[in-house]
Structures are given as structure tokens and as C-alpha cells.
Amino acid sequence: MSKDPQPIHPRKIEIVHAAVTCFLERGYHQTGVRDIAKQAGVSLGNLYNHFKGKEAVLAFIAEIEGEELSEFIDLLTEPDNPQEALERFIDDYAAYVSRPENALLGVEILTEALRNPMIAEVFGRNRSRLIDAVASCLREGSKSGSFTSYDDERAVACMILDSMEGHGLRSLSKNNIGENAMRTLHAFLLNGLEP
Amino acid sequence: MSKDPQPIHPRKIEIVHAAVTCFLERGYHQTGVRDIAKQAGVSLGNLYNHFKGKEAVLAFIAEIEGEELSEFIDLLTEPDNPQEALERFIDDYAAYVSRPENALLGVEILTEALRNPMIAEVFGRNRSRLIDAVASCLREGSKSGSFTSYDDERAVACMILDSMEGHGLRSLSKNNIGENAMRTLHAFLLNGLEP
Amino acid sequence: MSKDPQPIHPRKIEIVHAAVTCFLERGYHQTGVRDIAKQAGVSLGNLYNHFKGKEAVLAFIAEIEGEELSEFIDLLTEPDNPQEALERFIDDYAAYVSRPENALLGVEILTEALRNPMIAEVFGRNRSRLIDAVASCLREGSKSGSFTSYDDERAVACMILDSMEGHGLRSLSKNNIGENAMRTLHAFLLNGLEP
Amino acid sequence: MSKDPQPIHPRKIEIVHAAVTCFLERGYHQTGVRDIAKQAGVSLGNLYNHFKGKEAVLAFIAEIEGEELSEFIDLLTEPDNPQEALERFIDDYAAYVSRPENALLGVEILTEALRNPMIAEVFGRNRSRLIDAVASCLREGSKSGSFTSYDDERAVACMILDSMEGHGLRSLSKNNIGENAMRTLHAFLLNGLEP
DNA sequence: TATGAATGAGAGTTCATTCAT
DNA sequence: TATGAATGAACTCTCATTCAT
Numbered sequence: 001m002s003k004d005p006q007p008i009h010p011r012k013i014e015i016v017h018a019a020v021t022c023f024l025e026r027g028y029h030q031t032g033v034r035d036i037a038k039q040a041g042v043s044l045g046n047l048y049n050h051f052k053g054k055e056a057v058l059a060f061i062a063e064i065e066g067e068e069l070s071e072f073i074d075l076l077t078e079p080d081n082p083q084e085a086l087e088r089f090i091d092d093y094a095a096y097v098s099r100p101e102n103a104l105l106g107v108e109i110l111t112e113a114l115r116n117p118m119i120a121e122v123f124g125r126n127r128s129r130l131i132d133a134v135a136s137c138l139r140e141g142s143k144s145g146s147f148t149s150y151d152d153e154r155a156v157a158c159m160i161l162d163s164m165e166g167h168g169l170r171s172l173s174k175n176n177i178g179e180n181a182m183r184t185l186h187a188f189l190l191n192g193l194e195p
Numbered sequence: 196m197s198k199d200p201q202p203i204h205p206r207k208i209e210i211v212h213a214a215v216t217c218f219l220e221r222g223y224h225q226t227g228v229r230d231i232a233k234q235a236g237v238s239l240g241n242l243y244n245h246f247k248g249k250e251a252v253l254a255f256i257a258e259i260e261g262e263e264l265s266e267f268i269d270l271l272t273e274p275d276n277p278q279e280a281l282e283r284f285i286d287d288y289a290a291y292v293s294r295p296e297n298a299l300l301g302v303e304i305l306t307e308a309l310r311n312p313m314i315a316e317v318f319g320r321n322r323s324r325l326i327d328a329v330a331s332c333l334r335e336g337s338k339s340g341s342f343t344s345y346d347d348e349r350a351v352a353c354m355i356l357d358s359m360e361g362h363g364l365r366s367l368s369k370n371n372i373g374e375n376a377m378r379t380l381h382a383f384l385l386n387g388l389e390p
Numbered sequence: 391m392s393k394d395p396q397p398i399h400p401r402k403i404e405i406v407h408a409a410v411t412c413f414l415e416r417g418y419h420q421t422g423v424r425d426i427a428k429q430a431g432v433s434l435g436n437l438y439n440h441f442k443g444k445e446a447v448l449a450f451i452a453e454i455e456g457e458e459l460s461e462f463i464d465l466l467t468e469p470d471n472p473q474e475a476l477e478r479f480i481d482d483y484a485a486y487v488s489r490p491e492n493a494l495l496g497v498e499i500l501t502e503a504l505r506n507p508m509i510a511e512v513f514g515r516n517r518s519r520l521i522d523a524v525a526s527c528l529r530e531g532s533k534s535g536s537f538t539s540y541d542d543e544r545a546v547a548c549m550i551l552d553s554m555e556g557h558g559l560r561s562l563s564k565n566n567i568g569e570n571a572m573r574t575l576h577a578f579l580l581n582g583l584e585p
Numbered sequence: 586m587s588k589d590p591q592p593i594h595p596r597k598i599e600i601v602h603a604a605v606t607c608f609l610e611r612g613y614h615q616t617g618v619r620d621i622a623k624q625a626g627v628s629l630g631n632l633y634n635h636f637k638g639k640e641a642v643l644a645f646i647a648e649i650e651g652e653e654l655s656e657f658i659d660l661l662t663e664p665d666n667p668q669e670a671l672e673r674f675i676d677d678y679a680a681y682v683s684r685p686e687n688a689l690l691g692v693e694i695l696t697e698a699l700r701n702p703m704i705a706e707v708f709g710r711n712r713s714r715l716i717d718a719v720a721s722c723l724r725e726g727s728k729s730g731s732f733t734s735y736d737d738e739r740a741v742a743c744m745i746l747d748s749m750e751g752h753g754l755r756s757l758s759k760n761n762i763g764e765n766a767m768r769t770l771h772a773f774l775l776n777g778l779e780p
Numbered sequence: 781t782a783t784g785a786a787t788g789a790g791a792g793t794t795c796a797t798t799c800a801t
Numbered sequence: 802t803a804t805g806a807a808t809g810a811a812c813t814c815t816c817a818t819t820c821a822t
Contacts, residue, residue, distance in 0.1 A: 011802085027310055029224035033796055043804045045799080050802095054796065104309065111306045114299065114367065115222055124368065148386065155376035156383055158365060159358040166357025167350075172309065173319065181350035188351055191343065192387030206785080228813060238787045243814065245785085401781085417700055419614035423817055433783045435820080440781095444817065494699065501696050504689065504757065505612055514758065538776065545752075545766035546773055552751030553744040560743060562699065563709065571740035578741055581733065582777030596806080618792060628808045630794080635806085639792065 012050045015040045016064070019057045024101055028058060028108050055112075059122050062109045065102075066126035072096070076133040082141030089134070090164070090189060094182050097168030107169060131157045138193070147193040160189055207245045210235045211259070214252045219296055223253060223303050250307075254317050257304050260297075261321035267291070271328040277336030284329070285359070285384060289377050292363030302364055326352045333388070342388045355384055402440045405430045406454070409447045414491055418448060418498050445502075449512050452499045455492075456516035462486070466523040472531030479524070480554070480579060484572050487558030497559060521547045528583070537583045550579055597635045600625045601649070604642045609686055613643060613693050640697075644707050647694050650687075651711035657681070661718040667726030674719070675749065675774060679767050682753030692754055716742045723778070732778045745774055 018040030022031040033054050037044045051057045072093055079085030097103055113123035134157035141147035150156050163185060213235030217226040228249050232239045246252050267288055274280030292298055308318035329352035336342035345351050358380060408430030412421040423444050427434045441447050462483055469475030487493055503513035524547035531537035540546050553575060603625030607616040618639050622629045636642050657678055664670030682688055698708035719742035726732035735741050752770060 009802090027306070030310070032794070034794090044797090045805060046803045048797070107302075107306055107309070110364075111222070111302055114302070115225070120368070150379050150383065152376050152379040155362075155379040158361060158376070159380055159383060162361030163354040163357045166353060166361070169305075170353060173315070181347050181353070184345050184347040184350040185354055188345065188354060188387045192383045194386075204785085227811070229811090239813095240788065240815080241786045249813065399781090417696070420700070422815070424815090434818090435784065436782045438818070497692075497696055497699070500754075501612070501692055504692070505615070510758070540769050540773065542766050542769040545769040548751060548755060548766070549748040549770055549773060552748045556743060556747030556751070557740075559695075563705070571737050571743070574735050574737040574740040575744055578735065578744060578777045581779075582773045584776075594806085617790075619790085629792095630809065631807045633793070 009050060011040075011042060011046070015042060015047055015050055016057065016060055018042075020061060020101070020105065023058070023061070023108055024104050028112055055116060055118055058109065058112060059118050061105065062113075062119060062122040062126065065105065065109065066122065066129070068096075069126060069130050073129055073133040076137040079137060079140065081146075082137050082144060083146040086134075086137050086141065086147075086193075087186075087190070089137070090160070090186055093161075094164050094167065094186075097165050098171050098182075099168075100172055103165070103168035103172055106165060130161065134160060141193070142195075145195060148195045156193075163189070204245060206235075206237060206241070207255075210237060210242055210245055211252065211255055213237075215256060215296065215300065218253070218256070218303055219299050223307055250311060250313055253304065253307060254313050256300065257308075257314060257317040257321065260300065260304065261317065261324070263291075264321060264325050268324060268328040271332040274332060274335065276341075277332050277339060278341040281329075281332050281336065281342075281388075282381075282385070284332070285355070285381055288356075289359050289362065289381070292360050293366050293377075294363075295367055298360070298363035298367055301360060325356065329355060336388070337390075340390060343390045351388075358384070399440060401430075401432060401436070405432060405437055405440055406447065406450055408432075410451060410491065410495065413448070413451070413498055414494050418502055445506060445508055448499065448502060449508050451495065452503075452509060452512040452516065455495065455499065456512065456519070458486075459516060459520050463519060463523040466527040469527060469530065471536075472527050472534060473536040476524075476527050476531065476537075476583075477576075477580070479527070480550070480576055483551075484554050484557065484576075487555050488561055488572075489558075490562055493555070493558035493562055496555060520551065524550060531583070532585075535585060538585045546583075553579070594635060596625075596627060596631070597645075600627060600632055600635055601642065601645055603627075605646060605686065605690065608643070608646070608693055609689050613697055640701060640703055643694065643697060644703050646690065647698075647704060647707040647711065650690065650694065651707065651714070653681075654711060654715050658714060658718040661722040664722060664725065666731075667722050667729060668731040671719075671722050671726065671732075671778075672771075672775070674722070675745070675771055678746075679749050679752065679771070682750050683756050683767070684753075685757055688750070688753035688757055691750060715746065719745060726778070730780060733780045741778075748774070 015036065019031070019036045022035050022039055025031075026035070033047060034044055036054075036057065037047045040047070051060065072089060075089050075092065076085055097106065109119060109123050113120040131154055135153040138147055138150070138153040138156055142149040142153075167182060167185060210231065214226070214231045217230050217234055220226075221230070228242060229239055231249075231252065232242045235242070246255065267284060270284050270287065271280055292301065304314060304318055308315040326349055330348040333342055333345070333348040333351055337344040337348075362377060362380060405426065409421070409426045412425050412429055415421075416425070423437060424434055426444075426447065427437045430437070441450070462479060465479050465482070466475055487496065499509060499513050503510040521544055525543040528537055528540070528543040528546055532539040532543075557572060557575060600621065604616070604621045607620050607624055610616075611620070618632060619629055621639075621642065622632045625632070636645065657674060660674050660677065661670055682691065694704060694708055698705040716739055720738040723732055723735070723738040723741055727734040727738075748770060752767060
């Protein structure tokens with residue numbers, strides 16, 4: 001429930017930053033622990049003083065990513081105007097997942113979560129929080145008549161997230177989609193929610 | 196346009212099957228070339244007689260996956276009834292991506308394509324074909340008045356694919372979504388396309 | 391004593407040429423049997439129909455190199471004028487070992503002969519023939535008063551050969567020696583032999 | 586000019602010794618990195634903590650061989666009596682190259698230098714130093730009237746080195762040359778230099 | 781003769797992690 | 802906390818050679 005009560009050693013943060021840099025550049029599996037240590041300017045042995053192992057570093061990153069979701073979740077929770085809140089969320093989250101580091105790290109964590117329980121645990125927790133927040137906003141909106149009512153709001157929430165994250169991922173490759181793709185996406189989603 | 200004129204050596208197919216099995220079980224990077232050879236019942240050296248290397252195996256798998264898309268593309272191309280075609284596609288493609296092997300392999304190939312040019316080339320080609328087919332179907336539908344018209348049909352197409360594939364991926368994890376999630380998805384998409 | 395009575399299969403010659411090309415380019419150990427077969431445009435299996443193995447190819451090359459020495463040996467054997475013959479030999483052999491293919495192959499065979507008995511046998515036999523020829527010429531020359539007499543003509547012969555071959559080897563690298571180095575060498579050798 | 590300021594890890598030296606032993610026994614290409622590690626009593630992974638790779642080990646050996654040349658170079662540099670210095674050098678260097686380990690390693694390094702730039706660099710540097718020293722001694726000697734003057738002292742220097750090293754190489758094989766060959770060589774060289 | 785699939789040992793190198801200092 | 806030497810299994814890939822066709 002409570003966040004880390006004890007302050008985080010600055011070295012640990014440096015290591016995480018280095019790891020993020022490496023994972024973005026080469027990917028999780030292609031990155032060696034040595035690479036991270038070198039990038040962080042830390043000895044190999046000392047890295048293991050701060051993290052139990054390589055996957056603990058990724059788990060920590062996933063944890064941090066989870067914290068970054070809080071602002072989105074706040075936006076969606078108990079909104080005065082669900083439609084306005086959702087539109088704002090779509091714009092903000094689109095901007096978030098369009099930053100390459102977020103898109104890349106996100107897919108890296110997702111794929112690792114598919115087989116690595118330690119990562120799956122953190123990833124699943126974060127994911128649930130976000131889906132719940134969007135779903136609850138949809139429910140609020142449908143109650144107040146702003147949105148069509150759907151049986152399974154979580155499914156719709158997932159779809160919204162998937163499509164935005166998919167967009168973010170696509171913006172990484174050269175076969176880029178038109179600039180106003182996001183606008184179209186936004187319009188489509190609202191259109192689908194219109195009562 | 197033309198497929199490989201020379202027949203594919205049966206051993207090559209066995210190796211691919213073995214590789215798929217391994218990649219599904221452990222993931223691409225966690226699978227060793229030895230694992231594939233052993234699974235295929237083939238000597239390590241002989242594997243290299245059939246494939247230039249590990250990534251060539253994955254590229255070949257991606258190629259095969261691409262061929263499997265053809266039936267979907269046929270479905271969407273020059274349809275008599277665009278709406279019917281799209282609905283049919285949504286159902287069929289949903290079933291396709293809900294099979295774990297397709298969902299898992301798909302994300303494996305996608306993530307590898309992010310950094311591996313050889314994989315990116317095959318993956319990008321396949322992806323484009325599918326997006327184009329969906330987008331062209333949307334365009335036909337909007338011309339005939341079945342669908343709302345969108346500026347950027349490819350963006351909508353991507354969204355449709357992303358949301359279905361995201362669903363397929365989610366169905367892998369235990370935190371499963373409700374069974375009728377797919378139905379909700381279907382409804383939402385059609386709702387968004389309704390003129 | 392007798393040369394190959396049976397004619398050599400033309401394919402065998404092609405393989406040898408290919409092998410020479412490869413050995414020059416990459417060196418004996420860095421060249422694979424596959425490389426040779428590919429270079430020769432011959433199947434891997436068929437190469438083994440013509441040669442017992444990789445080292446048999448090198449041995450055959452060494453044999454051929456040995457045959458090329460015959461003209462030099464003829465030059466030196468029972469000469470009318472030993473001094474003239476030796477000078478002619480020095481010029482001709484200098485030209486021979488200055489051709490990169492001869493210099494490179496020579497050192498390749500020499501080093502392999504250090505540890506490979508099969509190669510050592512061929513190489514040693516060739517070497518002896520040449521040393522003997524030069525030594526006998528020196529002996530003739532000293533008898534007729536053209537040359538100083540040395541206790542050990544074979545040692546002098548070796549020295550003459552070594553210095554010329556060393557020169558050939560050096561001409562391979564960029565740190566090239568002056569163009570008239572060979573002339574200096576020639577002068578020095580004759581000076582050392584002058585009675 | 587300055588040697589490694591940081592001390593060399595003793596393990597590194599052990600590895601080099603082991604590598605020398607292996608290279609002498611089997612040759613550079615026939616020796617595996619595992620062989621070196623085993624011979625050194627070091628784990629395979631740890632060898633790579635001390636050397637970037639196999640060729641780095643050979644380069645290091647070449648470097649050490651280069652350092653051993655310093656005493657010869659000192660002998661030849663600014664000598665009070667060039668002739669005496671050269672004669673002393675010929676004797677000492679003959680003894681040096683007649684030790685099997687020096688002869689074998691020398692030719693191993695030479696042949697590797699033919700195609701491996703990393704080795705070529707070290708080898709070429711060492712070689713130049715020695716040639717320059719001999720050539721400068723010859724030049725001094727010719728100025729003081731002890732030696733005949735030659736246009737290209739470096740060419741003569743090369744010849745002297747080649748013939749001695751060739752002698753060393755030959756002393757490895759069973760087809761041994763007479764014991765007093767070296768004496769003959771010495772006499773010949775001085776004879777050729779006599780004014 | 782000719783083919784190229786098949787073999788499996790072995791190549792050089794990197795891996796995540798531990799441990800003595 | 803901090804270091805980097807040490808480990809040995811695992812990595813991808815190549816090797817010379819054989820064999821069924």
C-alpha cells in the first residue's frame with residue numbers, strides 16, 4: 001500500500017537510468033548486465049548490491065512506469081464530466097505512448113511479462129489499474145448518458161488502450177502513418193462511444 | 196507475386212515447426228539454436244544447411260505467417276458487400292489472433308522487428324498488406340454508404356487490427372477478460388463505423 | 391621417380407586452382423573445404439572424390455610448387471659457368487619469389503610443414519632438391535675458382551635462398567623496401583662469394 | 586616510449602605463458618582458446634577478462650617478443666666499434682633465433698601478420714626497429730671504413746636477419762643442417778661486408 | 781563422377797552471477 | 802558500499818568429413 005518509505009540510493013537511480021538507455025537501444029535480452037553497469041559507470045559487482053539481478057532491474061522499471069500512470073488514473077477517477085475526462089485522457093495518453101521511450105519500454109515489458117512471472121506480476125498490476133480507471137470512467141459516462149452503454153466496459157477500455165499503444169508503437173518505425181492518424185483515432189473512439 | 200519455384204525441403208519444414216514450438220514455449224531470445232535442432236530431431240550442423248542462422252528461421256516463420264494472411268486479405272478485397280466482409284473479417288481474424296500460437300508468435304515477431312532489420316522487412320511487408328486490405332474495404336464501405344467516412348482509413352484499419360490483436364494477447368494471460376469481450380469489441384467497432 | 395603416369399582429371403586441376411586462390415586470400419587454416427568447393431564450382435562431396443581431404447589438397451599444391459623448381463635446378467646443375475649460372479639463378483628465383491602467390495603459398499606450406507608430417511614430407515623433399523642444386527653450383531664454382539670456398543656450401547645455399555625468399559615475403563607488406571633492394575642483395579651475395 | 590604505467594595482472598602473465606606453450610605445441614590456429622585457459626589453469630570466461638580475444642593474446646606475445654629485441658637494438662645503437670657490435674649481434678641473435686620457442690613463435694607471428702592487421706601492426710613495428718638498428722650499425726661501419734658501403738643498408742640488414750632466422754627455423758626440422766652451418770653463415774656475412 | 785544433406789565435435793565469445801577483497 | 806576477477810554454462814556458428822542417392 002505504502003510507497004518505499006526508505007529513500008532510494010542515488011546509485012540505484014543511476015543504474016535504472018542506464019538500464020533504460022540500454023533496453024531502449026538494444027532491447028532487454030540483447031542487453032547484458034555488464035552493459036548496464038558500464039553505462040551507469042558502476043562496477044559489475046556493485047550493481048548486484050542494488051539489484052538482485054537483471055530481471056529485478058526490469059521489474060523496477062516497470063514499477064516506475066506504473067507510477068507514471070497515476071496521473072492518468074487520477075484524471076479518470078470520479079470525474080465531474082466523464083466525456084471531457086476521457087477526451088483529455090485520450091490526448092494525454094496518446095502523447096505519452098507516442099514518446100519512443102515509453103512505447104519501446106512498454107512493449108519490452110509486455111513481452112517479458114508473457115513468460116516471466118516476476119515481470120508479469122508488476123505489469124499485470126499496473127495494467128489492471130489503468131484498465132479499471134478507464135472502464136470506470138466509461139461506466140460513469142454511460143450512467144450520465146454521455147456514452148453508449150456497453151456490457152463489458154473493461155473490454156472497451158482495453159480496446160482504447162490497445163489502439164493508442166499500437167499507434168505509439170507504429171510511430172517508431174519508418175513506415176509511418178499519417179500525422180493526423182491520431183486525430184482519426186480520437187474521432188473514431190468518440191464516435192463509437194456516442195450514444 | 197510468384198512463390199518459391201523450387202520445392203521446400205521437407206526437413207526445412209520440420210525445423211520451422213520445431214522452431215515455432217520452441218519460440219512459443221520459451222520465446223525467441225530464450226530459445227537456442229540447439230534447442231530448435233533437438234526439437235526437430237536434426238543435427239545442429241544440418242540446421243545450418245537449411246537456414247543461414249537463427250534469425251533466418253524467424254524470418255521464414257514471419258514469411259509463412261504472411262501467407263496465412265492471404266485468406267483474410269482475399270476476404271476484404273473487392274467485396275460485394277463491404278460491411279458484411281468486414282464483419283466476417285473481424286470474426287475470423289479475432290479467432291485467428293485468439294489462438295495462442297498466433298498471438299505469441301505475432302508479438303515475438305513484432306518486437307524482434309523493432310530492432311532487427313531482416314525481420315522488420317518481412318514483418319513490415321506483411322503488415323502493410325493487411326492494413327491496406329482493411330483500409331480499402333473501409334473506403335469501399337464509405338463510398339457505398341455502409342460506413343462513416345474517415346480521413347485516414349489506414350489509421351482506422353490499424354486501430355481495428357491493434358484492438359483485436361491486443362485482445363488475442365490478453366487472452367494468453369490468466370487475468371483473463373470476460374468471454375464476451377470479443378463481442379463487445381465487435382459491437383464497438385461497428386458502432387464506430389456506423390454512418 | 392616417375393611422374394603421374396595417369397592423366398589428371400581436369401576437375402582436380404580446377405579444384406587445385408580454386409584452393410590456391412583461397413589459400414592466398416585467406417590462408418590455409420582460414421580456408422574451409424566448402425570455400426574451395428564453392429570457388430571451384432564443385433560440390434563438396436565431389437571434392438572428396440578427387441582429394442582425400444583438405445591437407446591432401448595442400449600437399450598436391452606443394453608437389454606442383456616442387457615441379458616449378460625444376461627449371462631452377464636445371465639451371466644450376468652441371469653449369470658450364472657456375473658464376474654465370476648462379477647469377478642467372480639469383481635473378482630468376484628473385485623474380486619467382488617476388489610474385490605474391492609464390493611468396494604467400496611458400497610461407498603457408500612452410501609453416502604447415504612445421505607440424506604436419508604429410509606436408510613436411512613434400513616440402514622437405516622439394517627444399518632439399520633446391521638446396522642441393524645451389525650447393526653443388528657453389529661447389530663447382532669454388533673448384534673452378536669463381537667462388538670462395540666454404541666449408542658448408544649447403545649453409546651458404548640456404549642463406550641465399552632465405553634472403554631471397556625473405557625479400558619476396560617483405561614485398562607483400564606495405565612497409566615496402568626500396569626498389570633496388572634486390573639489386574643490393576644480389577651485390578652482397580656475389581661480394582660474399584668473391585674469392 | 587613509456588611502457589604500461591599500470592602493473593600487469595599476474596594472471597595475465599600466466600595466460601600468456603600458457604598461450605606460448607600451446608602455440609608452440611600446436612600452432613596458433615590449431616590452438617583453441619579453451620586449450621589456453623586449461624593450460625593456464627584459468628576459467629574460460631576469466632581469460633576474456635584479461636584479453637579481448639584470442640588474437641589479443643597473440644598480439645600481446647608479439648609485444649613481449651618486441652621487448653626482447655631491445656637488448657639487441659641497444660647492442661647495435663651508437664656502437665664504439667660497429668664491426669665488433671655487428672659480430673656480437675650476429676652471434677647473440679643467432680643464439681636467440683635458434684631457440685625453438687623463438688623460431689616457432691616468430692614464424693607463427695609472421696604468418697599471422699600477413700593477414701591479420703592487429704598482429705601486423707605489432708609485428709611491423711618490432712621488425713622496423715630491429716632492421717633500423719642493424720642498418721644504422723652498417724651505416725656507421727661503412728662510414729668508419731669497417732664495412733663496404735651499400736646503397737641500401739636496410740636491404741642488407743633484412744638479408745642478415747632473414748638468413749639467421751631461416752637458419753633458426755631450419756634447426757627445428759629433422760633435416761638438420763650441419764652444426765657449423767652457423768659459423769659458415771657468420772663468415773659469409775662478414776665476408777660480404779668486408780671492404 | 782557427382783550431389784548436397786547429414787553429422788557432431790569444436791570454434792570463439794558472451795552470459796548472469798558470485799565472491800574475496 | 803564498492804570493486805573487478807572468477808566461474809562455467811550457454812551462446813551462435815563453422816568445421817572437416819561421410820553417406821545415400
